Amino acid sequence: MNELWQHAFFQHALLACVLGGGGLSLIGVFVTLMDIPFLGISMSHSAFLGAVIGLLCGFDPLIGAIVVCGFSGLLVGPLSDRAGSSSNSILAVIFSATMGLAFLLLARIPGPKSVALNLIWGNILTISGREIVILGCIFTVTVVLLVVFFKEIAVVLFNREIAAACGIPEKAFYYGVILIAGLLISASLDIVGGLLIFSLLVNPPGAAYQLTYRLKTMFILSALFGIVSCFAGLYVSYCFDVPTGAVIVLCSSGIYALAFVLSPKRHSMSVTIKHNRADNILI
Amino acid sequence: MSTVLHLENIYVCRSRRNVVEDFTFTLERGDFVALIGANGSGKTTLLRMIMGFLRPASGTICLFGQPAVHFRQLRKRIGYVPQALSVDFKMPMSVRNVVSMGRFGLAGLGRRLCVEDNEAIDNAIRDVGIKHLRDRPIGHLSGGELQKIQLARAVCQTPDLLLLDEPTSNLDLGAQRECLDLICRLHHERQLTTLIVMHDIKALPIYCNRAVIIDDARKVFDGPFRNVFTETNLAHVYKQQASAILGELLTELSAGEMHT
Helix, strand or coil: CHHHHHCHHHHHHHHHHHHHHHHHHHHHHHHHHCCCCHHHHHHHHHHHHHHHHHHHHCCCHHHHHHHHHHHHHHHHHHHHHHHCCCHHHHHHHHHHHHHHHHHHHHCCCCCCCHHHHHHHHCCHHHCCHHHHHHHHHHHHHHHHHHHHCHHHHHHHHHCHHHHHHCCCCHHHHHHHHHHHHHHHHHHHHHHHCCCCHHHHHHHHHHHHHHHCCCHHHHHHHHHHHHHHHHHHHHHHHHHHCCCHHHHHHHHHHHHHHHHHHHCHHHHHHHHHHHHHHHHHHHC | CCEEEEEEEEEEEECCEEEEEEEEEEEECCCEEEEEECCCCCHHHHHHHHCCCCCCCEEEEEECCEECCCHHHHHHHEEEECCCCCCCCCCCCEHHHHHHHHHHHHHCCCCCCCHHHHHHHHHHHHHHCCHHHCCCEHHHCCHHHHHHHHHHHHHCCCCCEEEEECCCCCCCHHHHHHHHHHHHHHHHHCCCEEEEECCCHHHHHHHCCEEEEEECCEEEEEECHHHHCCHHHHHHHHHHHHHHHHHHHHHHHHHHHHHC
């Protein structure tokens, strides 16, 4: 394992674990608390469309992916507000539209289509230095915005109407959160790929939620669990020569299972239920 | 007396239907006014419009003596408790976290809460009587406790105007009266101006100095609470049951007066 540290691809992979694993798990807290799990799938397919457009028009597929993701992210909030429907419904519409368009355009690309398809499967070991820089920039912006505007984001997550009633520009924050999530998802697709990215958005925040009643702690734990999942996945895949993305996903699922079993919330709930049952018997 | 809220010939239109029609209304400083009406008569729409969540099709809104244009700034002076709060109470937040939200707008974007904000939060928690719940997760609370927290969040804004949309819905009878007592106490102690949507017409004489009845999007009565109790007025709210309810009310009122 020691000689691996000297290789650039491995150093990039480790950085991707921190920036991508941590970043995805941070925005996963938004996804979980805003109840929009479809965001991951929808954005990864927007990124796929962007990559296809990039290949077709002759510019960098990653830039195409980020631009289309950003555009889709900007559409979700205003469309769901105007249509009076949930963000999940709009995400489903965007998912199907980008998917259809991507496959339509994919057929028009001459030659190999592996660059675009790589976004669907992903491989943390093939991440380039340039991709790390882009991911690092988006990750830094996400963390800075989260730290500076934590109280505003917290009240928007709690209830948008209350946020507006308190004098917070809730629309700007709600739309901004979805935009940042879209950008980070598109820049992180190489870690586990579009199909598996869902797990890093849902499992670490889900595990963190099981262990805390504090929003700040949930963000910190979630980011830690995301990074640990990626590191563990990388190590296990090296030891047993198995696909890295799949093992990262399984590690994050394992952390969720462990948190679920150890959750103090579940224990306190079962104690309450037992008390209630005892009360019923007495009555 | 200064005017806190003035609505002039307000029309609100939704789905090509007027949900508020030709509504003119004034709220003076210190007023405690009940907004009464059957379900769907336009009460919540009116409150949401005062908050700037809905724009009227025509008419003018004046808040604190000026035309309401920049609602985001004006909302910082209004404590608002919505009707049915669609909150995921599994949210990892404590009671104090939720109450402190009332100060977020006043503190400024990206700024931390200052000593004055924290004092206002602690005072609101103390005044509403939820000090013992301060650090409890919001998911561990009863319906009545949640309503108190919403109230504490609204009053910690140190508002000039308090808008309450059926704050006692989903509460049992005892908790309803406890909640109204609390609102009444806060109204007097903090010298608030309060507009409350309520269905419990029997509670009117105890708490409010004025009542406004809305029926089918229009204001049909606006005056002292004693004048509300006529069969014509109650028919706007209770339809066929009006005369029975009126009898019941008058009996209770006269019994109350004899008792006092």
